[in-house]
Amino acid sequence: MNMTTALGLVAGTLTTVAFLPQVVRTWKTKSAKDLSLPMLASFTTGVACWFFYGLWIDSLPIMLTNGITFVLAATNLILKLKYG
Amino acid sequence: MNMTTALGLVAGTLTTVAFLPQVVRTWKTKSAKDLSLPMLASFTTGVACWFFYGLWIDSLPIMLTNGITFVLAATNLILKLKYG
Numbered sequence: 001m002n003m004t005t006a007l008g009l010v011a012g013t014l015t016t017v018a019f020l021p022q023v024v025r026t027w028k029t030k031s032a033k034d035l036s037l038p039m040l041a042s043f044t045t046g047v048a049c050w051f052f053y054g055l056w057i058d059s060l061p062i063m064l065t066n067g068i069t070f071v072l073a074a075t076n077l078i079l080k081l082k083y084g
Numbered sequence: 085m086n087m088t089t090a091l092g093l094v095a096g097t098l099t100t101v102a103f104l105p106q107v108v109r110t111w112k113t114k115s116a117k118d119l120s121l122p123m124l125a126s127f128t129t130g131v132a133c134w135f136f137y138g139l140w141i142d143s144l145p146i147m148l149t150n151g152i153t154f155v156l157a158a159t160n161l162i163l164k165l166k167y168g
Binding site: 003004007008010011012014015016017018019020021022024025026029031032033034035036038039040042043045046047048049050052053056057 | 087088092094095096097098099100101102103104105106108109110113115116117118119120122123124126127128129131133134136137140141142
């Protein structure tokens with residue numbers, strides 16, 4: 001594996017797992033007041049678009065990273081709607 | 085412009101501008117308690133990696149979208165450190 005591919009994998013992993021600690025925090029504190037609903041809605045929709053973009057250009061890395069990020073981002077969005 | 089390129093541009097725009105309303109909200113409310121510091125740190129670092137990945141593979145779209153997202157994500161991180 002060359003350095004560029006390795007950097008892409010690190011980048012994809014960091015931006016994908018990033019939303020896990022946010023889900024855990026909101027789940028524990030049952031508080032999402034400081035989270036911006038437009039941010040969550042825009043980001044979740046954008047990540048869904050990236051997933052279908054990956055599907056259309058037949059890119060497994062783009063589909064995989066954005067598929068996982070979508071699940072986490074959508075969970076954050078639902079928790080925001082639930083806990084306000 | 086074909087549909088796939090258009091979808092990629094929509095996806096990039098949505099996931100880039102998404103962080104602007106979060107910066108505005110935190111700036112206005114001076115409150116970032118519900119934002120997860122590990123999320124912001126991981127996401128900001130990951131987006132920086134995506135920027136350099138774009139630089140290495142000479143991809144202007146990846147550099148541009150992740151360069152803007154980095155500025156917004158880093159601003160969110162600084163506001164989180166400032167307002168706690």
